[in-house]
Amino acid sequence: xxxxxxxxxxxxxxxxxxxxxxDKVTGRAQYGNDIKQAGMIQxxxxxxxxxxxxxxxxxxxxxxxxxGVKAIVTGADLPIVTGDTRxxxxxxxLAGAKALYRGHAIAGVAAVNAHVAQQAIDLIEVEYEVxxxxxxxxxxxxxxxxxxxxxxxxTSMAGKGENPTNVAAQIGFNxxxxxxxxxxxxxxxxxxxxxxxxxxxxxxxxxxxxxWNPDGQLVIWTSTQGSFPVRKxxxxxxxxxxxxxxxxxxxxxxxxxxxxxxxxxxxxxLLSKKSGRPVAMHMDRTNVFEGTxxxxxxxxxxxxxxxxxxxxxxxxxxxxxxGGCFPGSSVTMxxxxxxxxxxxxxxxxxxxxxVVNKPKTQDYRAPGAPAASFALEQLVDELAEKLGIDPLxxxxxxxxxxGTRGPGGMPFSRIGQEECIEAALNSAHYNTPLEGPNxxxxxASGFWFNVxxxxxxxxxxxxxxxxxxxxxxxxxxxxxxxxxxxLAETLGIEYGDVKVTVVDTDSVGYNDVxxxxxxxxxxxxxxxxxxxxLIDEMKKLLxxxxxxxxxxxxxxxxxxxxxxxxxxxxxxxxxxxxxxxAGLTASGSVSAGVLVGGGFxxxxxxxxxxxxxxxxxxxxxxxxxxxxxxxxxxxxxGQMQGGAVQGIGWAxxxxxxxxxxGRMANSSFLDYRxxxxxxxxxxxxxxxxxxxxxxxxGVRGVGEVGIVPPLGAIANAVSHxxxxxxxxxxxSPRRILETTxxxx
Amino acid sequence: xxGRVHVTTRLNGEETDFLCEPRQSLLEVLRDVIGLTGxxxxxNNGNCGACNVILNGKLVNSCCVLGAEVQDAxxxxxxxxxxxxxxxxxxNSFLENAALQCGIxxxxxxxxxxxxxxxxxxxxxxxxxxxxAGNLCxxxxxxxxxxxxxxxxxxxxxxxxxxx
Numbered sequence: 001x002x003x004x005x006x007x008x009x010x011x012x013x014x015x016x017x018x019x020x021x022x023d024k025v026t027g028r029a030q031y032g033n034d035i036k037q038a039g040m041i042q043x044x045x046x047x048x049x050x051x052x053x054x055x056x057x058x059x060x061x062x063x064x065x066x067x068g069v070k071a072i073v074t075g076a077d078l079p080i081v082t083g084d085t086r087x088x089x090x091x092x093x094l095a096g097a098k099a100l101y102r103g104h105a106i107a108g109v110a111a112v113n114a115h116v117a118q119q120a121i122d123l124i125e126v127e128y129e130v131x132x133x134x135x136x137x138x139x140x141x142x143x144x145x146x147x148x149x150x151x152x153x154x155t156s157m158a159g160k161g162e163n164p165t166n167v168a169a170q171i172g173f174n175x176x177x178x179x180x181x182x183x184x185x186x187x188x189x190x191x192x193x194x195x196x197x198x199x200x201x202x203x204x205x206x207x208x209x210x211x212w213n214p215d216g217q218l219v220i221w222t223s224t225q226g227s228f229p230v231r232k233x234x235x236x237x238x239x240x241x242x243x244x245x246x247x248x249x250x251x252x253x254x255x256x257x258x259x260x261x262x263x264x265x266x267x268x269x270l271l272s273k274k275s276g277r278p279v280a281m282h283m284d285r286t287n288v289f290e291g292t293x294x295x296x297x298x299x300x301x302x303x304x305x306x307x308x309x310x311x312x313x314x315x316x317x318x319x320x321x322x323g324g325c326f327p328g329s330s331v332t333m334x335x336x337x338x339x340x341x342x343x344x345x346x347x348x349x350x351x352x353x354x355v356v357n358k359p360k361t362q363d364y365r366a367p368g369a370p371a372a373s374f375a376l377e378q379l380v381d382e383l384a385e386k387l388g389i390d391p392l393x394x395x396x397x398x399x400x401x402x403g404t405r406g407p408g409g410m411p412f413s414r415i416g417q418e419e420c421i422e423a424a425l426n427s428a429h430y431n432t433p434l435e436g437p438n439x440x441x442x443x444a445s446g447f448w449f450n451v452x453x454x455x456x457x458x459x460x461x462x463x464x465x466x467x468x469x470x471x472x473x474x475x476x477x478x479x480x481x482x483x484x485x486x487l488a489e490t491l492g493i494e495y496g497d498v499k500v501t502v503v504d505t506d507s508v509g510y511n512d513v514x515x516x517x518x519x520x521x522x523x524x525x526x527x528x529x530x531x532x533x534l535i536d537e538m539k540k541l542l543x544x545x546x547x548x549x550x551x552x553x554x555x556x557x558x559x560x561x562x563x564x565x566x567x568x569x570x571x572x573x574x575x576x577x578x579x580x581x582a583g584l585t586a587s588g589s590v591s592a593g594v595l596v597g598g599g600f601x602x603x604x605x606x607x608x609x610x611x612x613x614x615x616x617x618x619x620x621x622x623x624x625x626x627x628x629x630x631x632x633x634x635x636x637x638g639q640m641q642g643g644a645v646q647g648i649g650w651a652x653x654x655x656x657x658x659x660x661x662g663r664m665a666n667s668s669f670l671d672y673r674x675x676x677x678x679x680x681x682x683x684x685x686x687x688x689x690x691x692x693x694x695x696x697x698g699v700r701g702v703g704e705v706g707i708v709p710p711l712g713a714i715a716n717a718v719s720h721x722x723x724x725x726x727x728x729x730x731x732s733p734r735r736i737l738e739t740t741x742x743x744x
Numbered sequence: 745x746x747g748r749v750h751v752t753t754r755l756n757g758e759e760t761d762f763l764c765e766p767r768q769s770l771l772e773v774l775r776d777v778i779g780l781t782g783x784x785x786x787x788n789n790g791n792c793g794a795c796n797v798i799l800n801g802k803l804v805n806s807c808c809v810l811g812a813e814v815q816d817a818x819x820x821x822x823x824x825x826x827x828x829x830x831x832x833x834x835x836n837s838f839l840e841n842a843a844l845q846c847g848i849x850x851x852x853x854x855x856x857x858x859x860x861x862x863x864x865x866x867x868x869x870x871x872x873x874x875x876x877a878g879n880l881c882x883x884x885x886x887x888x889x890x891x892x893x894x895x896x897x898x899x900x901x902x903x904x905x906x907x908x
Binding site for chain 1: 765767775776779780781782783784785786787788789791792794821822823825826831834835838839840841842844845846847848849850851854872873874876877878879880881882883884885886887888889890891
């Protein structure tokens with residue numbers, strides 16, 4: 001359905017309270033670590049102290065002899081599974097012959113309580129043969145670098161390479177004629193940019209409880225972004241039928257991409273099978289940093305060129321991304337996203353997916369795009385300076401729009417990039433001059449694909465005409481509200497007349513992850529579809545009651561009508577369901593595609609850099625973003641603000657700081673500093689609404705775009721404040737002093 | 745059981761006693777012994793504030809206090825912030841301001857903000873930001889949290905402390 005202009009919605013665009021709100025402000029909401037089961041015992045994981053080592057021997061006999069220990073598992077207890085990804089998932093959950101990173105799980109113990117389990121962990125003897133680690137993405141690409149996987153060969157368009165390597169894949173994108181393009185340019189700027197491994201930093205550590213019944217029925221309560229993918233991964237790793245695995249999602253305390261894979265679930269399941277008891281496991285913060293999946297460091301060499309009047313002509317990038325200990329970095333998405341904000345005729349990208357002795361990387365909010373944007377948006381800034389053109393106006397002149405070649409070569413549908421830049425040009429922030437010494441302003445654009453994928457919901461009508469909505473996407477930031485609102489809008493009822501429940505994998509059709517900015521979009525489509533199906537079912541039951549032809553019943557603005565007969569949805573429900581009528585249910589399932597209307601944003605930031613300490617303070621920050629249609633504007637703003645502040649942390653402070661042996665030296669929230677209230681100002685927001693033609697209400701995903709522009713915007717601001725171009729993250733006080741004063 | 749300590753305390757206004765191991769933190773006691781899971785474990789070393797409780801009028805990280813230390817103490821947890829079915833102004837304000845996304849840090853923020861506003865309901869933005877710097881949130885960017893606390897302060901100034 002196409003919505004060229006925003007209709008006059010009744011529920012959409014309002015700001016009702018979220019249905020799960022009271023549970024969450026009173027402490028009643030149950031998260032991953034809050035599940036209690038009768039007879040429950042606690043599990044702990046032994047983790048590798050080495051970044052790279054052969055595991056020669058594991059002796060669990062002393063641990064097994066400790067009073068209170070109920071079960072012990074190692075990688076030898078996992079069935080052998082085939083297929084690259086399945087085998088990697090299995091080895092990542094419990095190591096095989098090699099420890100591939102510090103923090104790699106080696107063994108699991110279940111005991112009467114967590115303290116005893118930890119004592120048992122300390123009694124397990126492991127003989128390691130320590131190997132030299134590979135820790136830097138460019139170092140790992142060298143022919144003489146230690147090889148992490150003897151069997152790994154480079155996959156590329158040319159096929160498989162012949163020699164063992166750490167370069168898992170080489171990808172390429174080629175549009176136009178790059179040499180001809182650069183030959184036409186009057187100004188060319190280039191640079192080398194580097195970002196470090198960073199963590200999603202969700203406040204709730206991974207936690208789950210598993211119960212393996214004697215009949216093979218396995219139930220797992222877990223904090224996850226995707227209960228259905230957890231079911232699949234657990235089933236595959238344990239070689240246990242998927243129909244015998246039931247995942248009950250708890251409330252989830254943040255994820256940002258990091259709570260998609262399984263870590264503890266298969267181990268807890270095995271410990272439960274061995275002990276016959278429900279087994280609860282949760283990570284501590286060091287486990288989370290060292291043993292889960294952050295996003296990898298990157299190295300990007302990039303070059304862009306334009307004519308003297310500011311037309312971008314050509315862009316080239318050489319992008320190397322860390323996949324961690326297994327292939328699977330976000331380089332492909334980074335490469336596809338990099339030039340998406342601009343209409344550039346000639347583009348060439350070489351990308352490399354590289355393994356290093358660090359945790360297997362996972363998605364982190366717009367995976368791959370922030371590092372690409374960090375490089376490109378600084379080059380655009382430099383170009384604007386060289387050409388003497390306002391940096392926003394240069395972006396406006398070259399903005400992508402409907403029909404521009406998008407990622408992978410397909411043209412964009414209706415997008416809002418031009419409108420975002422226009423809103424920035426008109427914003428109070430951009431029109432207020434920044435004054436004072438050591439201060440600078442930066443701007444940057446950002447793009448994210450947004451995905452659709454698969455969603456299913458069930459709806460049923462209650463005797464009082466209210467509607468229950470049953471869905472399977474864990475609510476990570478207000479989606480119970482945004483889905484209920486779309487169903488209410490469809491049915492012409494009040495928001496408060498929808499009651500929503502997130503259920504387990506046995507109780508609703510398949511749902512992909514709560515990720516990819518897809519839940520309000522695709523599960524919203526499913527809710528809309530279920531609503532439309534419900535209206536059809538209502539008409540079928542209403543026709544005999546009203547004694548009219550089915551085809552004569554119309555539904556518009558929340559009212560059923562046929563001739564002189566009419567009634568609101570609730571009145572109709574009273575007729576067909578209320579008085580001992582038949583049950584009235586419907587469902588909606590969608591497979592909503594992959595590229596479903598790109599999301600764009602533009603950020604403006606003012607900073608002040610202390611020349612003596614090198615500390616950067618963010619003075620003012622404005623986020624402008626196209627939401628398509630903002631279903632619940634408060635939660636749209638929340639995504640924009642949250643993404644910006646995660647980006648501020650990434651830009652200024654956050655990094656995995658490794659010693660030369662591959663030990664993370666800052667694996668606590670004290671030393672890995674995410675932003676606090678004192679580090680950021682209020683984050684101003686401007687919601688742009690260019691309805692997405694692929695969604696019945698015009699929704700665009702909003703979850704991820706917000707973390708793409710901050711790295712480049714802040715780097716531009718700091719570069720202007722200090723007079724030195726900042727090409728490496730984080731722009732910590734130490735880095736600033738190194739680059740501005742040459743202090744080592 | 746041998747080696748356990750018997751502790752009597754006032755928890756959310758009610759006399760409460762429990763047995764704990766000397767090594768168990770107050771957070772473990774609240775969650776695993778007493779069964780109040782509103783205080784959350786985010787870091788277990790005092791850096792995130794998700795386990796905040798008010799102990800004898802002072803805001804503490806319950807992961808950094810031993811259960812055995814709270815003999816005769818007065819403790820308020822998130823479960824004791826609402827009065828019956830009457831939400832505290834902070835709880836209403838967090839809901840109205842959409843000041844939570846995932847909600848895992850919310851109990852800690854509300855308890856921390858209560859500790860501030862009980863004595864300083866007129867705290868301004870700078871004071872609120874300084875006070876809440878020990879509570880980490882990864883979802884919201886803090887904007888709506890700070891606004892929620894400022895709004896709650898305004899609400900609390902309208903009503904005398906005794907009726908809050």
